[in-house]
Amino acid sequence: MEVLKSRKTLQDFIERQKEMGKKIGFAPTMGALHNGHLSLYEAARSQNDLVISSIFVNPTQFNNIEDLKKYPRDINRDIKILENSGLVDAVYIPEVQDIYPEKAESRHYDFDGLENEMEGKSRPGHFDGVGTVVEELFKQVKPDNAYFGEKDFQQLAIIKKMTEKKGLHINIIGVNIYRAENGLALSSRNQRLTEDRRKDSKIIYETLIKVNDWFRVVSIKEIKDRVKDVFDDQKGMQLEYFLIADENTLKETDFFYKDKSYRAFIVVVVDGVRLIDNMHLD
Template identity: 65%
Template sequence: MQVFYDKNSFADYITSQKQLNKTIGLAPTMGALHAGHISLYAEARKENDVVISSIFVNPTQFNNPEDLEKYPRTVEDDIKKLEDSNLVDAVYVPRVEDIYPNGMDRKHYDFGGIENEMEGAARPGHFDGVGTVVEELFLQVQPDNAYFGEKDFQQLKIIEKLVEGLDLNIKIHGVKIHREENGLAMSSRNMRLSKIEKETSALIYKTLKKVNDWFRVISVPEIKTRVEEIFDNEEMDLEYFMIAEESTLKEVDFFSADDDFRAFIVVNVGNVRLIDNLHLD
């Protein structure tokens, strides 16, 4: 496994792979890797000649400077995990100037309105930051396939819109959420949870499974009320819960027969913000 720490040497590597007509699969990350990330590379390995990981904590997608400062940075451990997985051919760990040569300005995108829903409403400018870094990585890596976890389902839909809007010949793959034994969605933020907080956070996925049981049996407003009651007086702060159409991410207050729906939830446990979602079937 090769590791590249600058744009120029990495560009030479990509050129050599393209000259050999090899297909390239990319899964971008911000590091602090866990089994969920590794599952992305397992999927990429099935479909590509070359599998590439990138590790870059992107400043422009953070709204809270304190959140950016606290984000775990474990590059050496991440590289070892990737090497041990035997799934990745190359790791790109760019410098800030490799991604933002003209200063850390976010580009502005029109994602058809989905950028204003849920996380977009809670974190203004967040998806412009995501789009900016992913567009640059796509230009540098030139992947045939790119892999993103469904835990960040809204981000996955944003990337699909990005590729469509830029007319890039890249196939975007969503990979199922990887979970802890207690059901908690794997996230780099989980390492900031105490043991007790991790156990407490299992309630998030348990609640989503209850929502799936209630789906089409009771009304959406009643489901929302029940979810709010579950988190009332708990040691967790329910930031939001909603049910939305998967295609538009628009919140719904009733179900229709022909659409696909997904439940989305954000809960603050201590000072850690946890997100999760579940397709309703």
């Protein structure tokens, strides 16, 4: 596996691969890798000649400087995980100046309102940061296909919108949420939880399963009340928000329409660690 530590090294590598006509699959990460990330590369491996990862903790998508400082970093561990997986041909590990040669700041994007829903309400500018770093990585890596997990479903929708509006000829492919045996969605943030609290947090997935059972059987107001009751009974857990939204617009709904697709979104803070999850509703 090639380890590419500068923009110039990456450019030389990409040029050689493009000259050979290689189809490139790409999945960017912020490191702290786990099996959820590897599931992206597994999907990419089956559809491309070459699979590239990147590891870059993007400063412009953190609203809270303390969150940026706390974000887990162990580059040697991450490289070893990628090497041992046998799924990745190269990993790009840029410095800040490789992504932001002048100043680490976000460009402003219009995502047709997707950025104003859910996470965007409490994290102003977050998705501008996401759009900026992903667009820059796309320009440098020049992938044919790019892979993102559905755990961050709003981010996936935003990247699809950005790619469409910028006229980038890249297929954006969503990959199913990778879950632990107890159903907890894998996340780098989970490393900040104790083993017991990771076990307790399975209640998030179990609640989404119940929501899917209740879907179209009881009203959305009743579903929201039931979800609130579940987490009112959980010690050390705070329900930040739960909502059901149109999968295409991400706008919250209070009524089910037969011709639309819906998804339940939930954020729960467990011992100060913010966990997000979602589920398509059948």
